[in-house]
Amino acid sequence: MKKKLISLIARSVGACAGKGLLPDVDLSRIEVEVPANPEHGDYASNIAMVLASQARQNPRKIAQAIQENLDDPEGIVEKTQIAGPGFLNFMLKDDVWRSVLKDILDQKDRYGCLPAGSGKKVQVEFVSANPTGPLHIGHARGAVVGDVLCNLLAATGQQVSREYYINDAGNQMNNLGRSVLYRLRELAGEAVEFPENGYRGDYIREIAGDIFKKEGSRFRDENEEETIQRFNEAAGAVILDGIRKDLRDFGVTFDCYFSERELYRENGVGRLLDELQKQGFIYSDGETLWFKTTDYGDDKDRVVIRKNGEPTYFAADIAYHANKFSRGFDLLIDIWGADHHGYIPRLEAAIQAIGRPREDLKIILVQLVNLLRAGEPVAMSTRSGEFVTMREVLDEVGRDAARYNFLMRRSDSHLDFDLEVAKKQSNENPVYYVQYAHARICSILRTAQERGMTLPDFPAIRPSLLAEAEERTLIKMMARYPEMLEGAAKTLEVHRITFYLNELAAVFHGYYNKYKVVTQDAALSNARLVLVAAVREVLKNALGILGVGAPEKM
RNA sequence: GCGCCCAUGGCUCAGCUGGAUAGAGCGCCAGACUACGAAUCUGGAUGCCGCAAGUUCGAAUCUUGCUGGGCGCACCA
Numbered sequence A: 001m002k003k004k005l006i007s008l009i010a011r012s013v014g015a016c017a018g019k020g021l022l023p024d025v026d027l028s029r030i031e032v033e034v035p036a037n038p039e040h041g042d043y044a045s046n047i048a049m050v051l052a053s054q055a056r057q058n059p060r061k062i063a064q065a066i067q068e069n070l071d072d073p074e075g076i077v078e079k080t081q082i083a084g085p086g087f088l089n090f091m092l093k094d095d096v097w098r099s100v101l102k103d104i105l106d107q108k109d110r111y112g113c114l115p116a117g118s119g120k121k122v123q124v125e126f127v128s129a130n131p132t133g134p135l136h137i138g139h140a141r142g143a144v145v146g147d148v149l150c151n152l153l154a155a156t157g158q159q160v161s162r163e164y165y166i167n168d169a170g171n172q173m174n175n176l177g178r179s180v181l182y183r184l185r186e187l188a189g190e191a192v193e194f195p196e197n198g199y200r201g202d203y204i205r206e207i208a209g210d211i212f213k214k215e216g217s218r219f220r221d222e223n224e225e226e227t228i229q230r231f232n233e234a235a236g237a238v239i240l241d242g243i244r245k246d247l248r249d250f251g252v253t254f255d256c257y258f259s260e261r262e263l264y265r266e267n268g269v270g271r272l273l274d275e276l277q278k279q280g281f282i283y284s285d286g287e288t289l290w291f292k293t294t295d296y297g298d299d300k301d302r303v304v305i306r307k308n309g310e311p312t313y314f315a316a317d318i319a320y321h322a323n324k325f326s327r328g329f330d331l332l333i334d335i336w337g338a339d340h341h342g343y344i345p346r347l348e349a350a351i352q353a354i355g356r357p358r359e360d361l362k363i364i365l366v367q368l369v370n371l372l373r374a375g376e377p378v379a380m381s382t383r384s385g386e387f388v389t390m391r392e393v394l395d396e397v398g399r400d401a402a403r404y405n406f407l408m409r410r411s412d413s414h415l416d417f418d419l420e421v422a423k424k425q426s427n428e429n430p431v432y433y434v435q436y437a438h439a440r441i442c443s444i445l446r447t448a449q450e451r452g453m454t455l456p457d458f459p460a461i462r463p464s465l466l467a468e469a470e471e472r473t474l475i476k477m478m479a480r481y482p483e484m485l486e487g488a489a490k491t492l493e494v495h496r497i498t499f500y501l502n503e504l505a506a507v508f509h510g511y512y513n514k515y516k517v518v519t520q521d522a523a524l525s526n527a528r529l530v531l532v533a534a535v536r537e538v539l540k541n542a543l544g545i546l547g548v549g550a551p552e553k554m
Numbered sequence B: 001g002c003g004c005c006c007a008u009g010g011c012u013c014a015g016c017u018g019g020a021u022a023g024a025g026c027g028c029c030a031g032a033c034u035a036c037g038a039a040u041c042u043g044g045a046u047g048c049c050g051c052a053a054g055u056u057c058g059a060a061u062c063u064u065g066c067u068g069g070g071c072g073c074a075c076c077a
Helices: A002-018 A047-055 A059-068 A094-110 A137-155 A171-187 A202-215 A224-249 A260-278 A313-326 A338-353 A390-397 A399-406 A419-423 A430-450 A469-491 A495-514 A522-546
Strands: A043-045 A077-083 A087-092 A121-125 A159-166 A256-259 A282-284 A289-291 A302-305 A331-337 A361-366 A369-373 A415-418
Touching (some): A002 A047, A002 A059, A047 A087, A059 A077, A087 A094, A094 A469, A094 A522, A121 A137, A137 A159, A137 A331, A137 A361, A137 A369, A137 A399, A137 A415, A137 A469, A137 A522, A171 A202, A171 A224, A202 A224, A224 A390, A256 A260, A260 A282, A260 A289, A289 A313, A302 A313, A313 A331, A313 A338, A331 A338, A369 A419, A390 A399, A399 A419, A399 A430, A430 A495, A430 A522, A469 A495, A469 A522
Parallel strands (some): A159 A256, A331 A361, A369 A415
Antiparallel strands (some): A043 A087, A077 A087, A282 A289, A289 A302
16 A cells, blocks of 8 residues: 555656656655554655755645646545645545455455565574573573564565574583583482583483483493583483474474584585685684684674684684575574674674675574563573573463563563463453454354354445444554565564554454444444454464464453 | 663553654553453543754654663683
8 A cells, every 4th residue: 555655656756857846856765654643644655845855845835746746547545635844645545445355355364465485585593592401581582583583574575494503513512511421420429529610400410311321331431522522412412302392382493403513514614714814804813813803893803713723603603604695595684692792793794704795694682581470580590500491481371472472572672571470361461462352253253153144255245334433443454464564574573563463453352342243234244244354364364473373262 | 991782651661764742551540241252341640752962844763972771892602
């Protein structure tokens, strides 16, 4: 709808320019929006004010010229008006609005979506937690935001690949193997002092227990370094399996799990560093190799090969992102915990050094979650093993409520997650508000069916019967749904979907309490059944993108 | 010390990339089921949009400075 109006305005401005009324201007700056106040029309454009400074004319005069030169071959505009400092307001014909109902019922679960393959090839990397322990609640937020973003991008035509990067080469993994070894020694009856920076969670004891059952004290006959390496891999595999299962139960799946070790096979990291050194991005100070990230705005250069000859995490990450691009993606999106924000400049520097514009990598920071129980903070620390896992949250509050709660804030804003509130099935918990609207409509349709009515085809109803203010509001809100999705996809802001859903559900609940859908008047009932069926479809589609269920009964 | 993010009713937060009278939910007060589901609805009170300048037709939104809070600042990942 917006697009149609923009092209109407663009043609009018062009016509004005042709007549010498206006200078030629940049048409890409035409904006159309939905005014906050319905009296200001269905849509409004600020074009005249934008042009005023360029054209050095009174904005109202410009608006008038545009208004007079509007050519509306499809006949969608009922009337226009000039208001305020120079807004051009549009009222659309009722038929235009009612045709939205037809679109929704025709397109069903594709309503609001753009054709597959019409967009870019995008890769989204998210979660990417080290397989050193189960996922906790902070990972859960990143998982949901990433998953929903992928759904959203796919719905708006992008070709999306979901990826989990496994940091399985490095010190953290050695800690894991060592932690297992020490628990195993305890089981074998040795008196040991557990390493300071070891992982203390119970899952380590379980893994050690399994190994002990299988092989007893075999570790005593082995070289310690080799044993740790062996336990790293064994424990990492077990933990990663658990992570995959938790994610799957949370509704999050990946197309690819990419192992950091993969990068080191056939010396991929080394070869890339050599290449960059040839190009002058890497220099040596005799002992270590440095990447000149300051060339691209970082505040200092970064080490890629340590004094001891080992590559840093950053070195691997450069190779990893080069690898991603080599797989043909137009756009990479990384989702990180906000505590990693200091890492952004160096990675942006790196992707520019490997020959990509900065816009080809977008990094979404997800703020940390404050976990509460009935208002009281819950202490969390991975190392000490005192933390609430994603699994526990899932079991306690359920998938739908947990996911919805993570989507109620902008991702860069802190989130208080209260377990008691999230599991309450009450009005404090917005997920049920939206789901209830859906279930209610299903109930209405069941009732209609019991009374012998069937959902009529759109052409069979008299759309002019939908004349109540609430009905018009519902229709207009549903007409905005595709625009909302596009905006959310463009800005990568998934929370917009949640807010939209709350608003649509609110308008519906208000309508429901005021008017009856199934009445003695068959024609009116038919029209209203079509309306609420359309609302149900939009609710279901949006909930589907959020990965939240749309129950028919609750 | 340097850098990034945040600051909007009592609380938790939106505010569609600069628009018209700043909005929701929770909480508080008062009401609505012999009704297609009351997990719902209707009405009411609450705001120097942290402070101060600047940019312009127009600022919660952009710029700069300050205040206050969070997070980073490894040859960890």
